[in-house]
Amino acid sequence: MTTTTTDLGSIVARLAAASSRPRYAFMVLGLIAEAARPDGQAGPWIRVAGQGAGQGSGQGDDERHPLRDWLARQLVPLAARDRRRAGLRAKVAARLGSDDPARVDAALAEEALSVGKANVSRAVSDLVRAGLVRRHYEGRVTDHANRGGRRLAVYAVEPSVLNAIRSRPTLV
Known part of the structure; x- marks a missing residue:
């Protein structure tokens, strides 16, 4: 892209060229x-207020989640009313051999999180391809460009893109 300024329109245009799911x-x-x-x-970790904690509560109630898990959890509500969810519920109940709603809901949530993490990874690959985000991995063994060895993703938003997004009080 030859433009020197980055605004939301140019971000959307770059995503439309690089992604099959630009809105996601x-x-x-x-x-x-x-x-x-x-x-x-x-990343690699996101601090999230604990279940009983409200915003601004003490740090003791906070939990740490890997960035990709946090992103997937934030996007799970988008699929809650998806027509495929009913079919997935039936498959999960059949696999469990139980119609117990609590067990089925727990297994369904785990499956939705797994699918969500894969979707987030594909979307981040599109963001990297569009030149909006850089990705590397940090973790227990050593920092590295490739995943594995208990390393977790770290995403870095390009400064001009971060400025364009943060300069808006709300996103489109």
Whole structure:
């Protein structure tokens, strides 16, 4: 892209050229930008208020989640009314051999999270291809460009993109 300025329109145009699901990728980009530190990097961990804690509560109630898990959990409500969810519920109940709603709901939530993480990974690959985000991995063994070895994803939003997104009070 030859333009020197980055605005939401140019971000959407770059996503439309690089992604088969540009709206979903844009939502993922917005969430990454929300979670990003001032340097534009998000991850490998996101601090989330605990179940009983409200905003601004003590740090003791906070939980840490891997960035990709946090992103997938944020996007799970999008699929809650999906017509495929009913079919997935039936498959999960058949696999479990139980119609117990609590067990089926727990297994369904686990399956939705797994699918959501895969979708987030594909969207981030589109963001990387569009030149909006850089990705690397950090973790227990050593920081590395490739995943594995208990390394977790870190996404870095390009400074001009982060500025364009954060300069808006609300996203489109």
